[in-house]
Amino acid sequence: MTVLPVAGNVLEMLLGLVIISDFCLLGAERSRLCIRLIALQGVILGFMPVFAAGDGMTPWFAVAVAVFFVIKGGMLPLLLWHTYKKLHPRAPGASYLGNTASVLLGLAAFAFSLWLNSRLGIAANHLFSHVFPTAFATIFSGLLLITSRRIALAQIFGYLVMENGIYLLGAPMAQESALWLEFSILMDILVAAFVMGVALTHINRAFDSTDVECFASLRD
Amino acid sequence: MTSQMIVALGGMVLSLLLAPLLPGCINRVKALMGGRKGSPLLQLYFDLCRLMGKSPVYPCVTTYFFKAAPAACLTSAVAALTVLPFWPVAAPANFSGDFVLLAGLFAMSRFFLILAALDTGSAFEGMGAARDALFSALAEPIFLFCLLLLCRQAHSLTLSGMTTVTAGPAAIQGYWMFYLMLAFALFLLLLQENSRIPVDDPNTHLELTMIHEVMILDHSGPDLAFLEYAAALRLWIFSLLIAGLVLPLPSVPLFEDGGSLGPHGLAGLAACWGITLLATLGVGVLVGLMESLMARLRMERVPQVLAMAGAFAGLAALALWRQA
Numbered sequence: 001m002t003v004l005p006v007a008g009n010v011l012e013m014l015l016g017l018v019i020i021s022d023f024c025l026l027g028a029e030r031s032r033l034c035i036r037l038i039a040l041q042g043v044i045l046g047f048m049p050v051f052a053a054g055d056g057m058t059p060w061f062a063v064a065v066a067v068f069f070v071i072k073g074g075m076l077p078l079l080l081w082h083t084y085k086k087l088h089p090r091a092p093g094a095s096y097l098g099n100t101a102s103v104l105l106g107l108a109a110f111a112f113s114l115w116l117n118s119r120l121g122i123a124a125n126h127l128f129s130h131v132f133p134t135a136f137a138t139i140f141s142g143l144l145l146i147t148s149r150r151i152a153l154a155q156i157f158g159y160l161v162m163e164n165g166i167y168l169l170g171a172p173m174a175q176e177s178a179l180w181l182e183f184s185i186l187m188d189i190l191v192a193a194f195v196m197g198v199a200l201t202h203i204n205r206a207f208d209s210t211d212v213e214c215f216a217s218l219r220d
Numbered sequence: 221m222t223s224q225m226i227v228a229l230g231g232m233v234l235s236l237l238l239a240p241l242l243p244g245c246i247n248r249v250k251a252l253m254g255g256r257k258g259s260p261l262l263q264l265y266f267d268l269c270r271l272m273g274k275s276p277v278y279p280c281v282t283t284y285f286f287k288a289a290p291a292a293c294l295t296s297a298v299a300a301l302t303v304l305p306f307w308p309v310a311a312p313a314n315f316s317g318d319f320v321l322l323a324g325l326f327a328m329s330r331f332f333l334i335l336a337a338l339d340t341g342s343a344f345e346g347m348g349a350a351r352d353a354l355f356s357a358l359a360e361p362i363f364l365f366c367l368l369l370l371c372r373q374a375h376s377l378t379l380s381g382m383t384t385v386t387a388g389p390a391a392i393q394g395y396w397m398f399y400l401m402l403a404f405a406l407f408l409l410l411l412q413e414n415s416r417i418p419v420d421d422p423n424t425h426l427e428l429t430m431i432h433e434v435m436i437l438d439h440s441g442p443d444l445a446f447l448e449y450a451a452a453l454r455l456w457i458f459s460l461l462i463a464g465l466v467l468p469l470p471s472v473p474l475f476e477d478g479g480s481l482g483p484h485g486l487a488g489l490a491a492c493w494g495i496t497l498l499a500t501l502g503v504g505v506l507v508g509l510m511e512s513l514m515a516r517l518r519m520e521r522v523p524q525v526l527a528m529a530g531a532f533a534g535l536a537a538l539a540l541w542r543q544a
Contacts, residue, residue: 012396019397019535020404027528100527107534114542133542 011051014044015134018168019110022141025161026102029095034157035080041164042072048171051127072167076160079193084153097148109140127172138165156196163189223480224309227489231306234493236298239456240264240449242504246416249508264452271445279438282339289336290439290446296329297453303379304457307464308474308492310380319367319379322457323360326413329450330356337435348434351519355419355431358526359412365533366405373398373540383464395543401536403462408529410458410507412522414451417511419522429516456500459507463499 021041028034046069049061095102113136117129142162146155244261251258260266278286303318305311311318330352337349367379373395374382412419415432424430436447474485474492481489517525 009396013400016397016400016539020400020532023528023531023535027524027531099524103527103531107531107538110535111538114538 011130014047015131017044018134018138018164022138022161023103023106025157026106026141026144027099029099031084031151031153031157034154035077035084038080038157038160038164039073039077041161042074042076043069045164045167045171046073048131048168051171072164076189076193080153080156080160083156083196087153095148096150097144102144102148105144106137106141109144110137113137113140131168131172135165135168138162138168141165152196156193159196160189160193223475225312227309227474227481228306228312231309231493231496232301232312234497235301235304235306235456235460236453238497239452240268242455242459242501243452245501245504246508246511249505250512253509253512264448268445268449271440271448272442274441276439276441276443279340281341282336282438285332286336286339286438287443289332289339290443290450292332293329293450294446294453296325296332297450297457300325300457301453304460305380305383305464306460306493307383307496308489310378314378314380316377319371319377319382320364322379323364323367326363326454327356327360329454333435333447336439340438342438344430344434345437347428348431351431352415352435355412355522355526358523359409359529362405362526362530362533363409363413365530366402366409366536369398369402369533369536369540395540398536398539398543401532401539405529405532405536406458406462407503407506408525408532410455410462410503411510412526412529413458414455416507418514418517419525421516424516429519455504459500459503460496462503463496 018041021037021044025034025037028037046065049065049068097105110133113133116136117132120129120132139162142158142160142165145158145161147158149155149158241261241264243264244259247263248258248261300322302313303311303322305314334349334353337345337352367382370382371377376382411417415422420431420433421429422433425433432451436444439447474488475481476485
């Protein structure tokens with residue numbers, strides 16, 4: 001599978017924007033900015049299966065891609081926004097590591113993913129080798145957000161970013177059969193986000209905080 | 221003097237004339253975004269004319285450093301323009317390693333400004349000078365690293381070579397990610413080097429939070445005009461760098477075999493200059509949007525912005541390595 005020159009340039013730019021949004025997420029503290037960045041990432045990823053489909057774009061496939069687009073770029077960010085608005089206003093979500101260290105770790109992850117890509121040598125799917133470094137770095141960024149953030153909402157951001165990375169990894173293999181698998185994963189994520197949103201609201205109402213540090217010690 | 225040199229000098233004169241337009245453009249964008257009428261687009265021109273008509277006032281405690289700083293700042297900014305190419309022709313003075321001179325001229329300008337600020341003996345100006353020195357020390361290696369990456373991609377040691385290397389779509393094929401990352405890094409450096417939001421608010425006059433504005437508090441009259449004009453030139457230079465180096469503009473054959481401009485060459489030159497000016501003002505519009513959508517960061521968080529710039533430069537290096 002080869003990418004057309006123009007499409008290749010567009011894909012290159014989109015992948016660049018995904019990486020930039022990853023790094024901005026690692027460096028950002030404010031939840032509002034993080035939600036906007038996740039929405040941007042969702043919109044960009046919505047286009048990804050189009051590159052993989054090439055000439056094999058059927059009407060059903062186009063509908064499936066549109067649904068992905070709406071869920072990733074619209075529904076999930078809106079859900080996050082709704083949850084964010086319900087929470088008590090509080091200090092920006094600090095990181096255990098510090099933002100600069102998070103960004104530098106992200107940089108190391110991208111370097112490692114490039115090295116790994118050169119070692120894997122998957123010649124059968126050109127698009128996969130093209131997308132792999134960005135996808136791997138996105139998964140790592142998600143993991144880093146989950147493990148290093150103190151605020152529960154920021155950990156949900158990490159969960160979504162990690163899923164975006166997995167989705168990006170699956171995009172080169174996007175065929176109708178593979179899309180069903182992606183759909184089922186996406187639905188799980190959507191439900192999980194709903195559950196977490198509701199849980200967060202309840203936690204916030206009960207304890208006046210969503211800082212996970214506060215859950216370490218129990219008192220009457 | 222060859223036609224090429226005349227065109228290059230013409231580009232430089234155009235930069236000198238239009239540089240004060242850029243802050244005006246930024247202020248207009250901010251006003252539009254804020255739902256205000258805003259100051260005129262040519263406000264800085266009016267301010268410069270007004271200041272040039274006044275007499276300077278010097279604090280009695282200052283030495284000749286204070287008087288020399290405005291001239292040194294303006295001279296270094298104008299000298300920096302001589303090594304900066306104005307697409308589609310090379311810079312009036314281009315030689316191997318001229319990008320190091322560009323960084324050096326910026327440093328010299330800053331050095332004199334810091335000296336003048338310290339020369340007043342004011343605690344506030346000293347505080348601004350200390351902040352500027354710290355942030356510049358962090359930004360300068362990143363700036364040089366960005367330029368070195370462009371050298372590597374262009375296989376050229378001149379700023380002019382970096383702009384003319386991207387000869388058509390074939391040369392930039394596969395390098396989009398590199399250019400995108402580099403544009404982001406340079407844009408963050410532009411915000412820091414020109415004391416724009418989120419690093420500093422040029423409109424504020426609360427000394428505790430100021431960086432550039434606090435260092436020029438005691439200057440007045442033509443001296444202040446020189447400093448304001450030098451600041452506008454520096455902003456123009458950075459915007460032109462982003463527009464000219466990062467945008468993949470192809471090399472355009474404007475000159476005939478004899479070295480003179482043909483009739484089509486003149487039209488082509490006007491089109492190229494128009495595109496360059498639009499791209500440069502476009503960077504200004506982006507700065508205005510950024511300033512409208514963001515608040516100034518706490519002082520302790522400014523190094524994080526520079527770390528982000530460094531990270532994007534690192535990503536650009538990795539993107540370049542991937543294509544190598």
